[in-house]
Amino acid sequence: MTGFSPEWLALREPIDLAARNEAVEIAFFAALGSDRLRFLDLASGAGSTVSALSRSKGRSVGSSVEWLLTDYDPALLDVAGQRWQDSVTMRQIDLARDLEQLPFAEVDAVTTSAFLDLVSEPFLVRLVDQVVRAKKPFLASLTYDGRAVFAPQLSFDAAVLDAHNTHQLSDKGFGPALGPAAAGRAIELFQDRGYKVVEGRSDWQADHASADFQSELLAGWQNVGRQVGLNEAELAQWWSLRQEQISSGDLILTVGHIDFTAFP
Numbered sequence: 001m002t003g004f005s006p007e008w009l010a011l012r013e014p015i016d017l018a019a020r021n022e023a024v025e026i027a028f029f030a031a032l033g034s035d036r037l038r039f040l041d042l043a044s045g046a047g048s049t050v051s052a053l054s055r056s057k058g059r060s061v062g063s064s065v066e067w068l069l070t071d072y073d074p075a076l077l078d079v080a081g082q083r084w085q086d087s088v089t090m091r092q093i094d095l096a097r098d099l100e101q102l103p104f105a106e107v108d109a110v111t112t113s114a115f116l117d118l119v120s121e122p123f124l125v126r127l128v129d130q131v132v133r134a135k136k137p138f139l140a141s142l143t144y145d146g147r148a149v150f151a152p153q154l155s156f157d158a159a160v161l162d163a164h165n166t167h168q169l170s171d172k173g174f175g176p177a178l179g180p181a182a183a184g185r186a187i188e189l190f191q192d193r194g195y196k197v198v199e200g201r202s203d204w205q206a207d208h209a210s211a212d213f214q215s216e217l218l219a220g221w222q223n224v225g226r227q228v229g230l231n232e233a234e235l236a237q238w239w240s241l242r243q244e245q246i247s248s249g250d251l252i253l254t255v256g257h258i259d260f261t262a263f264p
């Protein structure tokens with residue numbers, strides 16, 4: 001599976017849906033007046049935000065949402081289009097280059113999920129400025145915040161998490177990424193511009209019921225550990241123990257995320 005393959009996004013989606021912060025979504029919908037809403041979703045992937053907000057407790061019964069989904073990966077947009085045929089329009093776009101071409105002024109709100117940790121400070125400023133200039137509410141779900149707790153713990157967890165968090169800062173096409181600092185920085189930028197913010201945790205909780213997800217996630221972390229030159233023998237031992245625990249259903253993994261909504 002590649003970084004954003006449909007298979008990986010599908011494995012993540014149930015964990016993402018369970019993790020989303022209900023109070024943040026309620027505050028987001030409370031900032032919206034109308035019952036016929038148009039949302040612009042940034043870096044939509046296979047449409048996970050559509051899935052989440054269709055079932056959100058914040059949404060008033062009978063309200064309808066028309067979505068403009070954006071991503072640079074046409075295969076992911078195709079999946080989203082098949083899932084949500086009637087209510088979505090798709091636009092393939094490189095957000096790093098063409099963010100300002102999107103119709104921020106013509107929608108009721110801007111949403112994104114699992115995206116802000118990929119972007120750089122200059123891109124984040126561009127994004128916040130577009131949202132604030134258009135005076136729109138914003139919802140950013142599932143931004144990774146650098147925390148991870150393994151149960152049971154191993155002494156090598158800290159080294160692997162460090163490697164992962166360092167890798168999070170590498171360039172994902174937007175310049176050096178903010179990684180775990182992204183949600184906090186985005187919140188500051190909105191508050192500096194006079195926006196109100198409601199934030200809360202949306203940590204992934206993965207146990208024996210999500211063995212495939214655990215396995216894929218930690219295989220990725222193990223690869224990063226190898227790339228950054230962690231001690232090979234210690235890394236191999238760590239990975240072998242973790243694989244055993246995943247197979248026997250004995251691993252519980254918590255990975256820290258932040259949700260926030262910002263509104264004028």
Ligand SMILES: C[S@@+](CC[C@H](N)C(=O)[O-])C[C@H]1O[C@@H](n2cnc3c(N)ncnc32)[C@H](O)[C@@H]1O
Pocket residue numbers: 004009042043044045046047048049070071072073076093094095096097112113114115118172173
């Ligand atoms: C972790 S996925 C999140 C997808 C979806 N929002 C979700 O929660 O499942 C990150 C998404 O960002 C998209 N992406 C990354 N860089 C991009 C860029 N420069 N322009 C547009 N989309 C981009 C990827 O294609 C991928 O769909």
